[in-house]
Amino acid sequence: MSAVPAPVSITGFxxxxxxxxxxxxxxxxxxxxxxxxxxxxxFLALPMPPRTDERWRFSNISGLTIDGFTxxxxxxxxxxxLPRFSRAAEIIFSNRKLASRTSLxxxxxxxxxxxCPLEEALSxxxxxxxxxxxxxxxxxxxxxxxxLNTAFTASGAFLYVPxxxxxxxxxxxxxxxxxxxxxxxxxxxxALEDNARATLVEFFISSEATGRQFASGVNDxxxxxxxxxxxxxxxxWTHETLAFQTNSIVAQRDARxxxxxxxxxxxxxxxxxxSRLQGPGAHSEMxxxxxxxxxxxxxxxxLQTHQAPHTSSNLLYKNALLDKAKTIFSGLIVVExxxxxxxxxQSNRNLMLSDEAEANSLPGLEIQANDVRCTHGATTSRVPAxxxxxxxxxxxxxxxxxxxLIFGFFEEVLSKLENDSLHEALRxxxxxxxxx
Amino acid sequence: xxxxxxxxxxxxxxxxxxGIDQSVGNFTYDVKYDFDAGTGLSERTIDYISSVKKxxxxxxxxxxxxxxxxxxxxxxxxxATKDLENINFDKIRYYLAxxxxxxxxxxxxxxxxxxxxxxxxxxxxxxxxLAGVEAQFDSEAAYxxxxxxxxxxGVIFMNSTQGLREHPELFRKWFGKxxxxxxxxxxALNSAVFSGGSFIYVPPGVKVSHPLQAYFRINAENFGQFExxxxxxxxxxxxxxxEGCTAPKFxxxxxxxxVVELVALKGAxxxxxxxxxxAPNVFNLVTKRxxxxxxxxxxxxxxxxxxxxxxxxxxxxLKGRKARGEVISIALANDGQHQDTGAKMIHxxxxxxxxxxxxxxxxxxxxxxxxxxxxxxxxxxxxxxxTECDALLINTNSRTDTYPAIxxxxxxxxxxxxxxxxxxSEEQIFYMQQRGLTEGQAMSLSVNGFINxxxxxxxxxxxxxxxxxxxxxxxxxxx
Numbered sequence: 001m002s003a004v005p006a007p008v009s010i011t012g013f014x015x016x017x018x019x020x021x022x023x024x025x026x027x028x029x030x031x032x033x034x035x036x037x038x039x040x041x042x043f044l045a046l047p048m049p050p051r052t053d054e055r056w057r058f059s060n061i062s063g064l065t066i067d068g069f070t071x072x073x074x075x076x077x078x079x080x081x082l083p084r085f086s087r088a089a090e091i092i093f094s095n096r097k098l099a100s101r102t103s104l105x106x107x108x109x110x111x112x113x114x115x116c117p118l119e120e121a122l123s124x125x126x127x128x129x130x131x132x133x134x135x136x137x138x139x140x141x142x143x144x145x146x147x148l149n150t151a152f153t154a155s156g157a158f159l160y161v162p163x164x165x166x167x168x169x170x171x172x173x174x175x176x177x178x179x180x181x182x183x184x185x186x187x188x189x190x191a192l193e194d195n196a197r198a199t200l201v202e203f204f205i206s207s208e209a210t211g212r213q214f215a216s217g218v219n220d221x222x223x224x225x226x227x228x229x230x231x232x233x234x235x236x237w238t239h240e241t242l243a244f245q246t247n248s249i250v251a252q253r254d255a256r257x258x259x260x261x262x263x264x265x266x267x268x269x270x271x272x273x274x275s276r277l278q279g280p281g282a283h284s285e286m287x288x289x290x291x292x293x294x295x296x297x298x299x300x301x302x303l304q305t306h307q308a309p310h311t312s313s314n315l316l317y318k319n320a321l322l323d324k325a326k327t328i329f330s331g332l333i334v335v336e337x338x339x340x341x342x343x344x345x346q347s348n349r350n351l352m353l354s355d356e357a358e359a360n361s362l363p364g365l366e367i368q369a370n371d372v373r374c375t376h377g378a379t380t381s382r383v384p385a386x387x388x389x390x391x392x393x394x395x396x397x398x399x400x401x402x403x404x405l406i407f408g409f410f411e412e413v414l415s416k417l418e419n420d421s422l423h424e425a426l427r428x429x430x431x432x433x434x435x436x
Numbered sequence: 437x438x439x440x441x442x443x444x445x446x447x448x449x450x451x452x453x454x455g456i457d458q459s460v461g462n463f464t465y466d467v468k469y470d471f472d473a474g475t476g477l478s479e480r481t482i483d484y485i486s487s488v489k490k491x492x493x494x495x496x497x498x499x500x501x502x503x504x505x506x507x508x509x510x511x512x513x514x515x516a517t518k519d520l521e522n523i524n525f526d527k528i529r530y531y532l533a534x535x536x537x538x539x540x541x542x543x544x545x546x547x548x549x550x551x552x553x554x555x556x557x558x559x560x561x562x563x564x565x566l567a568g569v570e571a572q573f574d575s576e577a578a579y580x581x582x583x584x585x586x587x588x589x590g591v592i593f594m595n596s597t598q599g600l601r602e603h604p605e606l607f608r609k610w611f612g613k614x615x616x617x618x619x620x621x622x623x624a625l626n627s628a629v630f631s632g633g634s635f636i637y638v639p640p641g642v643k644v645s646h647p648l649q650a651y652f653r654i655n656a657e658n659f660g661q662f663e664x665x666x667x668x669x670x671x672x673x674x675x676x677x678x679e680g681c682t683a684p685k686f687x688x689x690x691x692x693x694x695v696v697e698l699v700a701l702k703g704a705x706x707x708x709x710x711x712x713x714x715a716p717n718v719f720n721l722v723t724k725r726x727x728x729x730x731x732x733x734x735x736x737x738x739x740x741x742x743x744x745x746x747x748x749x750x751x752x753x754l755k756g757r758k759a760r761g762e763v764i765s766i767a768l769a770n771d772g773q774h775q776d777t778g779a780k781m782i783h784x785x786x787x788x789x790x791x792x793x794x795x796x797x798x799x800x801x802x803x804x805x806x807x808x809x810x811x812x813x814x815x816x817x818x819x820x821x822x823t824e825c826d827a828l829l830i831n832t833n834s835r836t837d838t839y840p841a842i843x844x845x846x847x848x849x850x851x852x853x854x855x856x857x858x859x860x861s862e863e864q865i866f867y868m869q870q871r872g873l874t875e876g877q878a879m880s881l882s883v884n885g886f887i888n889x890x891x892x893x894x895x896x897x898x899x900x901x902x903x904x905x906x907x908x909x910x911x912x913x914x915x
Binding site for chain 2: 052053054057058319337348352353354355356357358359360361363364365366367368369370371373374375376377379380381382383399
């Protein structure tokens with residue numbers, strides 16, 4: 001490895017910067033550094049998404065430029081506090097560095113639960129990390145940006161819950177990005193062994209209200225047989241941020257995974273989520289809420305792959321569109337030939353709150369087994385006139401009316417979260433955007 | 437007709453396994469063609485077609501421009517099936533005709549061609565309930581007739597070769613306006629080598645009481661049929677047009693690539709019904725689109741039973757206020773078939789409404805795909821779309837896909853899309869078998885029940901025909 005001293009910051013994603021990053025990670029396992037090198041080469045080899053790529057249909061391809069971003073070495077000057085909700089432990093990252101953490105309650109660590117920064121896990125539990133890291137990549141179009149994540153990732157959490165251990169309280173992770181032109185690449189892994197249970201919530205927050213930033217995050221979420229995994233990701237980047245987040249979800253026999261992604265920030269934010277139902281009885285509940293305003297573009301691509309018989313999935317993505325915002329929902333249910341008795345649902349609902357907003361829906365199905373129940377639906381509509389009239393006639397101001405309508409629209413999704421205090425915290429986060 | 441014009445002698449290929457002949461259209465006659473543009477496509481092919489048809493220079497120019505567009509455009513395999521790459525454009529014969537003038541009475545039609553259409557039941561149907569008939573044999577119309585009463589109302593119904601010659605002012609005004617030459621690769625191909633198809637003009641206020649019908653028949657192997665249909669309904673008029681298609685089963689593939697343009701002026705109504713039953717080696721790549729002006733209505737009823745690959749997405753551009761568009765699509769994909777069908781609804785005026793209902797049935801290893809576009813651009817008010825797609829899967833290895841794309845701008849519209857996939861209910865089959873039906877009969881009945889609410893909207897003859905075709909396709913699909 002070259003002994004280039006790591007400068008304070010490097011501009012542009014070039015070979016020198018990657019070499020500097022790699023050398024700064026010299027103490028991590030060799031296989032991990034090799035993985036990073038391979039990812040870097042893949043990043044270089046992959047083209048930017050071409051205009052004809054169906055997986056990028058309706059996306060603003062010209063907005064994907066990643067020139068001039070910097071990987072910050074300094075932590076943020078200030079870190080916005082985590083929303084208030086009760087939690088068992090938390091890990092806070094500032095830019096790419098660990099800022100603070102609280103340790104797990106003793107009874108959990110005694111049972112073998114691991115909850116630590118990814119790089120710590122790489123050093124201490126390398127085999128465990130390796131067993132789950134990018135084993136089932138989402139691969140819905142953003143591969144180049146996922147490769148960049150793997151090449152540069154330095155932050156992210158690792159949660160491991162052994163067989164039969166149930167954690168009732170929430171575990172929390174926050175990624176804070178501070179400073180203009182800064183980029184981060186968080187990677188979080190959640191691995192639940194058979195019959196384990198856990199809830200992890202991850203916040204992606206910009207410290208300042210404005211500033212051009214770049215984030216490319218990756219998740220690997222694994223639920224072993226009978227496990228119950230709840231994952232919440234909530235992002236509130238600046239309105240000038242280019243953001244990617246890809247979720248990979250694997251559910252084994254009788255496992256239940258609930259994922260909820262809340263999208264508030266970004267100039268252009270793309271989220272890819274891929275659920276693989278690998279054992280009979282597996283279920284994936286895929287939820288998302290988006291508040292799109294200004295000239296934001298939210299691009300959501302999903303895939304529900306049913307690989308085993310008797311599996312089920314249920315997707316509900318809701319977008320509230322204001323101003324000149326644009327959303328894209330492109331989802332696909334794939335039922336593989338052996339996955340008889342699949343029960344899959346996919347629904348995208350768009351609430352139009354402005355005459356200049358644009359909603360694109362591409363709900364797709366690919367069914368190769370005949371004994372299945374698969375339905376999908378997409379609706380795009382305005383607020384019913386009676387509801388508007390009702391609010392007006394009670395003297396409610398339009399902005400306030402919007403807030404009420406958005407929460408009325410979102411309630412169906414929020415109410416699926418069993419944890420009340422987390423539910424309230426997320427509500428607060430959404431409210432902060434709606435009232436902006 | 438100089439002998440030297442005949443570059444190739446078509447061979448009749450009889451299906452060697454006639455015992456399992458399932459299709460009424462699976463027979464061919466050894467026809468001696470007077471006009472044959474040979475194999476492959478070049479400027480020479482186009483010069484030949486233009487000279488044989490004695491076309492005006494602007495049409496010849498139009499064809500040459502389209503050829504350039506065709507040659508420069510890639511196959512759309514970035515979203516469509518790679519099976520398109522199996523079309524060998526150099527092996528196709530682009531123009532074959534026995535004569536340049538369709539016959540007005542059935543007796544004048546040459547014997548072998550007459551036999552073809554008699555076997556398909558064309559003259560019978562005409563006598564029964566049609567207001568007019570066009571029968572196209574390979575590249576040109578063999579027979580054309582319109583009932584006197586309808587002609588007296590000023591309705592024009594003829595093949596488009598004749599339409600171009602006799603009504604150039606009407607034709608040129610709308611031709612290529614709904615579907616521009618470079619709309620897609622196959623529309624460009626059609627624009628380069630088009631021949632035949634129907635031309636219909638209905639004068640203001642005229643309501644054609646009985647349907648007009650066209651029948652398209654491919655007889656020769658390696659032949660490409662490229663008919664071009666243009667229907668113009670003037671203000672407040674109404675017409676129903678029906679087309680049927682068949683081809684014999686050859687050992688090599690055949691290409692059918694039509695372009696159909698509809699223009700419904702203010703308050704006009706066009707209903708366009710297709711029952712496609714091509715042989716299972718026909719590539720059926722058709723562009724169909726209509727423009728509906730103020731308060732006009734265009735309804736496509738599209739049934740796709742045959743072919744190897746069908747790609748067809750009838751569209752309506754809703755150009756005038758309160759225009760209405762509707763697509764009813766029924767597709768049945770059997771072993772080795774891919775029915776890639778759907779609809780496009782382009783809203784371009786306030787208060788326009790569109791409806792899409794698609795039902796597909798996949799049998800054996802058949803694959804049925806729904807692909808749709810609903811587009812509502814900005815600054816429009818009060819548009820509505822409702823889309824429903826239902827897919828029925830018969831066998832464990834049957835396949836179905838749904839790929840809709842919906843774009844809505846603004847907050848005054850209501851757009852809804854729903855799709856479902858199901859199989860034939862076991863209880864239903866059991867119930868019917870208990871009452872003495874065979875499993876096959878029960879399955880047929882169940883499939884017919886699945887499309888019944890749509891089939892009921894067809895003229896009776898067509899719904900009977902459709903039922904019979906489905907029964908044939910369902911034979912041997914169980915067990």
